[in-house]
Amino acid sequence: MLVRRDLIVVLMSLEVMLNAAGLAFVVAGARWHQADGQVVFLFILAMAAAEVAVGLALVMQIYRRFKSLDVDALSEMRG
């Protein structure tokens, strides 16, 4: 995620990270016989779905506006 400049790939990497975190929860829940891990995974799932919806919508808007999805080109919000 840190080396790629394509916004779609960045988003995809983010999804993978979320899934990795979810997997860690499920595995931890299985290891210690706790249902909490699965509950948290459900939360992460819901959150990820929402995030993708918002994220893809933003990607659409950004593409329309800048005709590019290069994250380094989108550096207008400097301090």
Next chain:
Amino acid sequence: MISLLWLVPALPLVSALVLVLFGSRLSRGAVAAFGVGSIGLSALITILAALSFFSAPPAGNSYTQVLWTWIDVAGFKPEISFYLDALSLVMVLVVTFVGFLIHLYSAEFMVEDEGYSRFFAYMNLFVASMITLLLGNNLLLLYLGWEGVGLCSYLLIGFWYREPVNGLAARKAFIVTRVGDTAMSLGLFLLFTQLGTLQIQDLMQRASQQWQSGSIYALVAALLLLGGAVGKSAQLPLQVWLPDAMAGPTPTSALIHAATMVTAGVYLIARTHVLFALAPAAQLAVAIVGAGTLLLAGFSALTQHDIKRVLAYSTVSQIGYMFLALGVGAWQAAIFHFMAHAFFKALLFLGAGVVIDAQHDEHSIFRMGGLRKELPITFWTFLIGGCSLAGLPFTAGFFAKDLIIWAALSAEGGQPGFWIAGIIGALLTSLYTFRLIFRVFFGPSNTPVTKRPGYAMTVPLLLLAALSIVGGNIKEPFLAFLHPSLPATIESASAFLTEVQSEATAATVFLIGLYCAYLFHLQKGTLADALVVNPVGRTLHQWWFSGWGFDWIYDKAFVQPFIRAAEINKSDFVDAFYTGVARWAELFYRGLSQTETGRVRWYAMGMAAGSVVFIAMVLFL
């Protein structure tokens, strides 16, 4: 009726609030009805209270009305309570009655002013504060009223705020009186820490029990209170603000800067007379301040051109008489002179207002003249007021002033020097009063009369003129009435004159003044000019005209050094610390804002690196 006492200050206060909040939406008639009506009702209630006070004097000759406890902290428990005795009754009667007449006058006088409702709001607030000052049963409540009248004085001097000069005069009045007020507040602190109360009656009782005559505490407390009185009453050395205060509207000058507020210092000293009796040195200081002021201001009044400034210096001089009376122990005479002065000086100011109005806002008496025929009512009332001021025999001013002049010699603290000062003062009073009258009302007419007063303006003039004449005839019952509140003058036998001889001298001096003024200003107008052309005369004239150069001294001694110090310390060194903090914050801000590049990958990097650092800390530390 006496239980309605709280309404006396409450009505003007409510009216002031109404006028402040809704004044701009009310018609002029409604504003005048509120402004004048509230004071009228107050005066009516005061008169009814006075009648019941006369017919059935309350126990102890005083009536206390406790409304509620103001503050209750660690034994310090001042109340909002009003104390009515002979002294405060007389003062409140004069304030409400003269105040009502002046309000009535202003209803017509100010009618063309755009700030009509603002004017009445300030005036009503002033009356409310003044009555609080007079009726306050403890020194804290008195101080509240004291500051309230100071505020209203400031607001009304700067009433026409578009002229920068007026704002300057207002600030001068406020700052100079503040010097005195600071001394007074220190006096209150001293009294409270030493005697444990601020209730005036308890305070006087404890002072006479705990302190011996001439004790250092009594002396310091009395001198600090005198400082407050000197500031408010425009006495030496804080008299400089009053002549400039004439920048305000004329009814303001009549009400605040002649009849009522400036006598608050006299009231304060009379109210705490026990304290001053315990400190003979402070009392002597009062007498010296009074005698000095009455002479200085009298000489200054001789040289002024502006009709209102003549009257202002005259006010300073007359209050000097009151201080002289207080200083020699003639407490009742001071209050009697206060009453007479309130009548004739309010009358003179109101008359001056008519004259200024009629002469198209002309203030210089040398550009007036011949108004005797044009404004007959104003002329006759002004003449009566002037005669009363100058001490024409059998007017109020004559009785009051002679009482003081006689006391200056015969009373316990009296001295021949004070008597001579009083007599010279009487000569000066007569001179400047008739100079004013001859210049304004006699001689050739210089400026055409453009405006004549209506009934609302002439009726107060006539009533005040009547009071200025007959006010003196109630001398004996008046003094007897004051007796429960203020001790009678203790006569000492060392006088070298009898009372009748003293009165005769004063009357002679009055005639001399009248004749000299006639010579200088009416018969040969050139005689006064010749005196001014003469180098000695010119220097003296210049010196007196500028009020004995006090303004110059204060400017050089306080104002200029202060401005210079402020210029040197423009970048305030105390501020250096705070601006330093701001500088550092800005520096950090600039440094941190460098990291905000707008690059998403940079931020992600930052987060990843941060997580690594934190995890490392958790794991290895």
